[in-house]
Amino acid sequence: MYYSIDINFFYWKDNLVTLHFKYDQARRRFVKWDQNEIAVVPDFHKRILFSDEVHFWFNGYVNKQKCRIWSKVNPQVYAKTPLHPEKLTVWCALWAGGVIGPYFFKNDEGYNVTVNGDRYRAMITNFFIPELNNHDVQELWFQQDGATCHTPNATIDLLKDTFGDRLISRLGPVNWLPRSCDLTPLDYFLWGYIKSLVYADKPQTLDHLKDNIHRVIANIRPQMLEKVIENFTSRLDYIRASRVSPMPEIIFKM
Numbered sequence: 001m002y003y004s005i006d007i008n009f010f011y012w013k014d015n016l017v018t019l020h021f022k023y024d025q026a027r028r029r030f031v032k033w034d035q036n037e038i039a040v041v042p043d044f045h046k047r048i049l050f051s052d053e054v055h056f057w058f059n060g061y062v063n064k065q066k067c068r069i070w071s072k073v074n075p076q077v078y079a080k081t082p083l084h085p086e087k088l089t090v091w092c093a094l095w096a097g098g099v100i101g102p103y104f105f106k107n108d109e110g111y112n113v114t115v116n117g118d119r120y121r122a123m124i125t126n127f128f129i130p131e132l133n134n135h136d137v138q139e140l141w142f143q144q145d146g147a148t149c150h151t152p153n154a155t156i157d158l159l160k161d162t163f164g165d166r167l168i169s170r171l172g173p174v175n176w177l178p179r180s181c182d183l184t185p186l187d188y189f190l191w192g193y194i195k196s197l198v199y200a201d202k203p204q205t206l207d208h209l210k211d212n213i214h215r216v217i218a219n220i221r222p223q224m225l226e227k228v229i230e231n232f233t234s235r236l237d238y239i240r241a242s243r244v245s246p247m248p249e250i251i252f253k254m
Contacts, residue, residue, distance in 0.1 A: 023177065026177045026178060029175075030174075030180075031240050035236055035240070038233065045229055046097075047096075047140050048143055049140055049143065050093065050143045050185050051093040051143060051144050052092070052184060053091040053105070054090055055087045055090075056089075056090055056209060057086070086112075088206060089105040089112065090102045090105075091103040092190065093128065094189075095229070096229045098222070098225065100128065102217055103127050103128070117148075117149050120150060120155060121154060121158055132162070144169045146178055156171055156172055160172075185229065185231075189231075190228075197212070235247065
């Protein structure tokens with residue numbers, strides 16, 4: 001079984017060269033660092049909490065910012081969407097020990113909202129950190145991407161209070177490499193897997209869609225997560241062997 005993330009993003013030739021100059025060194029440094037950590041602590045990759053948020057559109061629309069097609073030419077793919085489609089903004093953290101979440105972003109009036117710095121910190125304080133009480137946080141690392149809502153000084157300081165130097169993030173002790181959805185288990189597995197199932201019964205309300213998301217995540221078995229995280233190390237090997245080129249497809253084989 002394959003879960004793939006559809007991409008509607010293309011690299012023009014000039015952009016591809018720019019990406020190589022700007023990001024190759026960051027990818028090379030991170031892959032080398034991570035593989036060195038695994039060489040010292042063989043289960044290091046199983047201690048990383050990978051995190052991200054994504055939109056689940058009520059009409060099943062796929063967010064182009066989260067879904068990518070690696071191509072050297074413009075695929076000329078277009079999608080018609082409503083001007084203001086209803087959606088849920090969902091956050092999860094995934095690691096070998098399970099999935100923390102889902103967390104649905106809402107404002108004080110209970111309406112679904114997107115993420116900003118204040119809402120992200122509120123989620124960390126009121127949801128994520130209490131969830132960690134069931135785990136030995138001293139053994140865990142936390143990863144987040146470089147979205148601006150994730151990286152204000154106040155947010156980095158808040159995460160350091162919990163994880164110390166075990167933080168993988170732009171502006172953190174260990175820098176997360178940009179443009180690397182091919183290395184993030186939520187991008188190469190979780191979001192595609194959930195979206196392949198939650199629309200099957202054609203949910204008629206956002207609450208119905210939310211219930212489906214809860215159900216699908218609750219049914220993810222530990223054996224599946226073990227394979228997902230082991231696949232992360234294979235991706236490190238591929239990127240290092242290919243001189244940090246992105247994987248041709250963001251696909252996870254189950």
